[in-house]
Amino acid sequence: MRAVLVLYFKYFLRWDDNLATVIYHTFVAVCYLTPILGAIIADSWLGKFKTIVYLSIVYAVGQVVMSVSAIHDLTDANKDGNPDSLTVHVALSMVGLILIALGTGGIKPCVAAFGGDQFEENQEKQRSRFFSIFYLSINAGSLLSTIITPILRGQECGIHSKQKCYPLAFGVPAALMVVALIVFIVGSGMYKKVSPQGNIMVKVCKCISYAISNRYKNRSKSIPKREHWMDWAKEKYDERLIAQIKMVLKVLFLYIPLPMFWALFDQQGSRWTLQATTMDGNFAGFQIQPDQMQTVNPILIIVLVPIVDIVIYPLIRKCKLNFTPLKRMTVGMFLAAMAFVAAAVVQLEIDKTLPKFPTSSQIQIKVINLGTQSYSVYFKENVPTASENLITVDPQQASTYEMLNINTQMRVVTGKGNFTQSFANFSGERRYTYVISDQNMLEVDWAEDISKKPEQGSNAIRFVNSLQERINITVAGTSLGEVLPYSLSNYSMLTLGVKQIEAITESGKHCSAETLKFGFGSSYTIIIKNCTDPMAVEYIEDIQPNTIHMALQIPQYFLITAGEVVFSVTGLEFSYSQAPSNMKSVLQAGWLLTVAVGNIIVLIVAGAAGLSEQWAEYMLFAALLVAVCIIFAVMAYFYTYVDPAEIEAQFDSDGNKKKDKEKEALGYEIGDGPHSQTKM
Structure with missing residues (x-):
């Protein structure tokens, strides 16, 4: 669903790039904040199995609401083009996203921990293999969805009008979520279900709060120091709970630096996809769209997880190297950093091919000469000492873009008169094209050009009518309407490849021609010179197509995926193995919380x-x-790595250390420190 979410925000709800990005990252952050709620519910009341079932229902309902929100026949919002009339769609979308965030967040800490519960303590190798397969399965689903969901979105559907089929793109995940839930419930009798052990999160918070307040109260008293600050809670809470909290706090402290990894990792769906829109996606005749480059990550996951698990780690063990989980995670973070260095190198190559766009105090001007003689074009800034710059534009040709300050004045000298334009009231960061002809009389038309690379690898195409009569233009089956003599048409966004141009003149003459083969991210102004068969046209390249190949992104994807394999898979297993038996979902939620902070x-x-x-x-x-x-x-x-089961085994059913009672029977008094035992 996330694969098309930003596009839904931008092209259906008509939000701008900034708002769409903010809402997207906010949604992702909430999805990774709600695992705390799911962990509390699972460990305190319902248990992992029931929590997964109930919150999966919430998840599926949220997907259904999202699908309904995307039905453009639901209101007349998409008929009048007024964003204010999208209120119903926006409201339903927000409700759907909230339900999805609650559902997906609630089950995230439970699913991995529930899987880990199916193994005995002596099945450490099998449990480690499970977490690898678990992560492999997630990415197999990610691969399929990243390929299929954009295809579903690309279909056209609707009763009264046809638009991109977001209801299908959201509805299919909803249906599959229901199927997955049914399969999960059917297997209920096969699962090992660990019963919840009370409201553990509240108990933990109260215990920590008491330890802090008790230590603060006794700071000025001559009481012996205690080995750990949590030991100040011994007066009220049992030693087993304190020992369990110590284990959890040690791991949570280690989590503090981890969000930075996810800050880089999650930019694959934003910054790296935007980078791909400025690249060439032609792979041996098969065209890859910019957002489809995200499939490289799950493909590499599927390949790398078995290799790392079956080949790399066993080889490291054979070499007698102590490659501990935390060392693996450190290597993963370093690989992710190197991936962004590779992305920076690729970006530098891309920047060499991008046009130089104007700043906030500048504009760019281009002049197209449709006359029969050369034009002299003068530019002069509104400054007393400024000199006048001259360029010459030949017949049926266009000048290159001239970078000007907005206080500049343009003067065009033709055989049929002069034309003057001041840009003092123009907005900066804009590009403009002037079409000028003096074949019969002085004719001038102008239009604002696109001032950035066309989005999603599209090609921005427009036409100039150099004929002396009106002309109707159709390109790739889409009518651009009537274009007046010596005027510019609106832009048409075309996909890559060769397209068909058809035209009908005011006098009824028909003509057609095939375009050149469009790539990714180009912009052309096409001059229709004559309506012959084939049509005589002249191409003016406003923005060149992408020339840096998307294959150059593969090294950065490989590095960050390799980092993910040794970081994320290991982190999931580490979180489970270091957690007390009654706090495994809580610690999984803490792990997922690092993803939210990263966003x-x-x-x-x-x-x-x-x-x-x-x-x-x-x-x-x-x-x-x-x-x-x-x-x-x-x-x-x-x-220091711990074995939670071994530590918990040191305590009796009352939460006290077994060895302490044995020593009390022998007449020992137990002090605060490890060596403070004295004979009574």
Whole structure:
């Protein structure tokens, strides 16, 4: 569903890029914040199985609501073109997204932990293999959805009018979620279900709060120091709970640097996809769309997980290297940083091919000469000492874009008169084209050009009518309407490939021609010179097509996917293995919380940095992750791995240490520290 969500925001709800991006990242962040709620419900009341079932129903209902919200025949919103009339769609979309966030977030910590519950303590190898297969399955689904969902969206559907079929793109995931839920419930009798052990989260919070307040109250008293600050809760809470909280806090402390990894990882669906829109997707005659490059990640996951699990890790063990989970995660963070260095290198190559667009105080002007003689075009800034710059435009030709300050004046000298234009009231960061002819009399038309690469790899095409009569133009089956003599048509967005142009003149003459083969992200102004068969046309390239191949993104995808394999799969297993038996979902929720914080970091860093160059932003994120990676490596060095089952076995049913009661029977008094035992 996320594969098309931003497109739904932008092209159906008609939100601008910034709002669509903010809502998208906010939704993702909420999806990874709600696991805390799911973990509390699972560990405290319902248990993992029932939590998965109930919240999956919420999840499916949310998907259904999203599908309904995308039905454009639901209201007249898409007929009048007024965004205010989209209120019903927006309201339903927000309800659907909230339900989805609750559902997906609620089951996220439970599914992995529920799978881990199916193994005995002595099945560590099998459990490790399960987490690899679990992650493999997630990415197999991701691969299929990233391919299929855009195809579903690309279909046209509707009763009264045909539009992109977002209801189908959202509805199919809803149906599949229902099927998955039914299959899961059918297998109920085969599962090992761990019963919830009370409202553990509330108990944990109260215990931590009591420890802090008790330590604060006794800070000035001459009471011996205690080994751990949580030991200040011993007066009220049992030792087993305190030991369990110590284990959880140790792991949560390690999680502090982890969001930075996800800040980089989740940009595959935003920054890297936008980068792909400025690249060439022709793979041996098969065209890849920019958003389909995201399939590289799940493909590599499916390939790399078995290789790493079956080949790489066993080889490392044979070499007698102690490649611990935290060391693996450190390597994963470093690989992700290197992926962004690779992305920056690719961006530098792309920047060499991009046109130079005007700044906020500049505009760009191009002149098309439809006359029979050369035109002299003068540009002069409104400054007393400014000199006048001259360019010459030959007949049936166009000048290159001239970069001008907005206080500039243009003067065109023709055989039939002069034309003057001041740009003082024009907005900056714009491009304009002037069409001028003096064949009969001085004729002038002008239009604003696109001032950025066409989105989603499309090609922006428009026409100039150089004939002395009106002409109706149809391109690729879409009518552009009537174009007056010596005037510009509106833009038509075309996909890649060769298209058919057809025209009918005012006098009834028909003519047609095939276009050149369009690539990705180009913009052309096409002059119709004569309505003959074939039609005589002249191409003016306003923005060149993408020339840097999308294959250059594969190294950065490989690096970040390799980092994901050794970071994320290991992190899931580590979170489970280091968690007490009654807090496994809570710790899984803590792991998922790092993803939410990572998405928030993207918005904060990208907004605060304010870097105009994309390659510089990539390098900034890479540098931040390297710094965090070093911090995490130091923290990991001092971490001591524990066996939660072994620690919990040291306590009796009342939560007290078994060995303590044995020593009390022998006449020992137990003090605060590990060596404070004294004979009574």
